[in-house]
Amino acid sequence: MFSSGPTPPLSPILLGGLAARPLSPKLLQPALNTAMTTLSRRHPGLFERLSDLGTPVYLIDPVDLPLAFILTADGEHPTLRAARDGEGSSAIATIRGPMLDLLRLLEGKIDGDALFFSRSLVIEGDTEAVVALRNCVDGLEIDLMAEVTASFGPFAGPVRKVAQFGQGLFSRMADDLSILHRVLIAPTQRRVDAQGAKLRTLEEKINNAPKERSRGRSGARQRSVRT
Amino acid sequence: MSEKMELVCPAGTPASLHAAVDNGADVVYLGFRDETNARNFPGLNFNRKELEDGLIYAHDRGCQVYLAVNTFPEAGNFGPWHKAIDDAAALGVDSVILADIGLLDYATTKHPNLRRHLSVQASASNPDSINFYVDAFDVKRVVLPRVLSIPEIAALNKEIAVETEVFVFGGLCVMAEGRCQLSSYATGESPNINGVCSPASHVRYEDEGDRMVSKLGEFTINAFAEGEAAGYPTLCKGRFVTGGKASYLFEEPTSLNAASMLPQIAAAGVTALKIEGRQRGRANVAQVVSAFRRAADAVHAGEAVPELGLEAITEGQAKTAGAYEKSWR
Numbered sequence: 264m265f266s267s268g269p270t271p272p273l274s275p276i277l278l279g280g281l282a283a284r285p286l287s288p289k290l291l292q293p294a295l296n297t298a299m300t301t302l303s304r305r306h307p308g309l310f311e312r313l314s315d316l317g318t319p320v321y322l323i324d325p326v327d328l329p330l331a332f333i334l335t336a337d338g339e340h341p342t343l344r345a346a347r348d349g350e351g352s353s354a355i356a357t358i359r360g361p362m363l364d365l366l367r368l369l370e371g372k373i374d375g376d377a378l379f380f381s382r383s384l385v386i387e388g389d390t391e392a393v394v395a396l397r398n399c400v401d402g403l404e405i406d407l408m409a410e411v412t413a414s415f416g417p418f419a420g421p422v423r424k425v426a427q428f429g430q431g432l433f434s435r436m437a438d439d440l441s442i443l444h445r446v447l448i449a450p451t452q453r454r455v456d457a458q459g460a461k462l463r464t465l466e467e468k469i470n471n472a473p474k475e476r477s478r479g480r481s482g483a484r485q486r487s488v489r490t
Numbered sequence: 491m492s493e494k495m496e497l498v499c500p501a502g503t504p505a506s507l508h509a510a511v512d513n514g515a516d517v518v519y520l521g522f523r524d525e526t527n528a529r530n531f532p533g534l535n536f537n538r539k540e541l542e543d544g545l546i547y548a549h550d551r552g553c554q555v556y557l558a559v560n561t562f563p564e565a566g567n568f569g570p571w572h573k574a575i576d577d578a579a580a581l582g583v584d585s586v587i588l589a590d591i592g593l594l595d596y597a598t599t600k601h602p603n604l605r606r607h608l609s610v611q612a613s614a615s616n617p618d619s620i621n622f623y624v625d626a627f628d629v630k631r632v633v634l635p636r637v638l639s640i641p642e643i644a645a646l647n648k649e650i651a652v653e654t655e656v657f658v659f660g661g662l663c664v665m666a667e668g669r670c671q672l673s674s675y676a677t678g679e680s681p682n683i684n685g686v687c688s689p690a691s692h693v694r695y696e697d698e699g700d701r702m703v704s705k706l707g708e709f710t711i712n713a714f715a716e717g718e719a720a721g722y723p724t725l726c727k728g729r730f731v732t733g734g735k736a737s738y739l740f741e742e743p744t745s746l747n748a749a750s751m752l753p754q755i756a757a758a759g760v761t762a763l764k765i766e767g768r769q770r771g772r773a774n775v776a777q778v779v780s781a782f783r784r785a786a787d788a789v790h791a792g793e794a795v796p797e798l799g800l801e802a803i804t805e806g807q808a809k810t811a812g813a814y815e816k817s818w819r
Contacts, residue, residue: 312533371505374774380720382702391532391691394769398533401771402503 264324264331264348269359269385271327273444275436276362280328288330288345295332295343301410303341310336312399319392322354325362336396356388356396371401494790495755496762498556498655499779502534502769507544509776511553514783518548519556519587520768521685526574527558528611529768530685542581554584560609561685562590562668572596579604587633588612589668594627607631607655611668611682617649624652631655633764635667636746637813640754647759656755658748659778659800660766662812663687664726664741672725676707688724695720712743719743744810749782749798751814752789 271277303309313319313336323332333344333352349357358365360383367373368384375397378384386393408426412419499515501507510518521527523535536544541557548555557578563571571593578586579601586604588594589611597606610633614620623629631653634643638656647654665672673687674680681687694705704712704723711723721727721743729736746766748755755763763786765778781798788795 315532371772374771374777376722376770376774382714382717382720385697386695387697389691390693390695391689394531394690395533397771398502398531398769402505402533404505404508404772 264326264329269326269361269383272361273440274327274361274363275433275440276325277327278440280325280362284329288347291330291345295345298410299341299343301413302405305410305413306403306405308338309403310338310341310399312402313392313395314338316392316395319356319389319396320352320354321392321396322349322352322357323365324349324357324359325365326359327361336399354388356386356390356392358384358386358393358396360384366407368397369400370405370407371403375401493756493761495752495760495786496655497779497782497786498762498764499782500660500765500768500770500775501536501544502529502531503772504536504540504544504547506768506770506772506775507555508547509772510779511548511551513776513779515553515779517554517556517584517762518544519558519764520544521558521560522574522577524570524574525683525685526561526571528560528609528681528685528687529558530561531769532690534769538577538581541577541583545582556585556587556607557583558587558609559593560587560589560611562611562682563592564683568592568596575601575604585630591626594623594629598627605630607633609633609668610635610657610663613666613668615646617646620646620650620652624650631761633657636663637666640751640758640814643755643760644758653761654759655762655764656748656760657746657766657812658752658755658763659782660745660770662741662744662746662766662810664813670726673706676709676725678707688722693723742810746810746812747798747800748811748814749785749795749800751811752785752795755814756789 318335318337321334321336323334325331330345330347331349333346333349333354335342346352360378364373364378364383368375368378375384379386408423412423412426415422496516497514498517498519499510501510501518501520507518507520520541521529521535522541523537524530527535529535545555557574559571559574559578571590575586575593575597584605585607586597587607587609588597589609594606597604606627606629608614608620608623608629608631612623613635614623614632615635615638620632623632629652632650633655634646636657638646643654643656663670668682670681677689677692679686679689679692688706692707696703696705700716702714702720703710704714704720706723706725709725711725711728712721713729714720726740727738727743730739732739752763763782765782767774767778778800781800785795785798
């Protein structure tokens, strides 16, 4: 959801999300249903590793899209639902981050811990449930391109070619937006860097000040002993 | 050119095992999905079928598999631990990694042909201790605690007649391993019996606007300012206020990275290099194993250790040489 979590990166996904804002998330539901059916078929026992937790519900919140996903990790019939927000979802945990990072996590292409340590990913609620989901998904060896194209049966080959072309376009657009982002924030960045340098100098002065006073007092005591 | 050191790599899931094998591991170590091993995290580890499949995958590619059964059985409940050792022998793992003397005795008696390694959890760090395990249980290798400097390891290797394995990357435990009670005190669950230090079920991250607070049980372990790299709330890596100043009293939330010291570690007579991180994802495992494969091969060929570029995936996004350089307070 746009209103929560870390600031979204300037990306094609953010632009797409802004454009799609007036649309209802329910329009995505048929595609999500197909995706979950395909995943369940290709990965039997999809959420078996979560069995100790019962049927946990997660709120997956892409910060660069105007919607959230509610994942019910049922061992037999898992569901993924798109919603405007997570209200009333009774999720035990929330995972927030840019959509691209969430997709890379799903494919195991990026280290979830590193994303979390760098604060790109935010988690709330039951940490154990989040860790379990991460381990579960990481163990599935999901290949999104293969999952998507598999559902097109005999047309899988042409669909893969179109998807690869789309990936290329997306990468180029992401690079262009990254350049644009750097250009836009450059003047502000220079000011922030200068302020940071000033702050560091002041901190050093403050840190050194008590030692100097202490050395001064100690020196005075030593002098008074000698005399 | 130095002796070729074995690269022992972590796997928390079959996917991570594939990643480790495919990226050059000589050995993959793993555990069953229960309290019999010291990485008993939710959703992690192997059931018997997954281990069976993993053994085929690894052995077909010339890679060995070690099974960690390195926690200490509860009084009156030896069943899961004994079964883990029996199944390891039946499935054909290449070695079991044990810490408890009762389990070492069980394995020695019941499965004399099953190779035994001494886990770091046994905290054997001097010749008397190590020689006891060799004499009593015929252990073939000792995983050394992460508190020894390289000269100490070299001196130790001259006084023992058994292979040694040392940690070179990953989470850094600075306590007497197998005896640390900090997490038990905070959560009521023992890393040494229940198999997990700072269990996620007791971990909370709370957003307080300008900072994120991490908690373990009822204890605040750290507070991270906006933009500051975060860490997992283990007590030994907490930031506490003493004398009016907040600081890391025991250890900073950094990861061990001893890549640059591999030539000295080889010269100290070490047989195997261990990468910590069964709880990390397969992307992490692939990256770290691939990097250390390059490093170990370079050392074996007598070349300089290349830059590995692993800073971005380490806890706290910073690294330390740990006890190898003895730079702690």
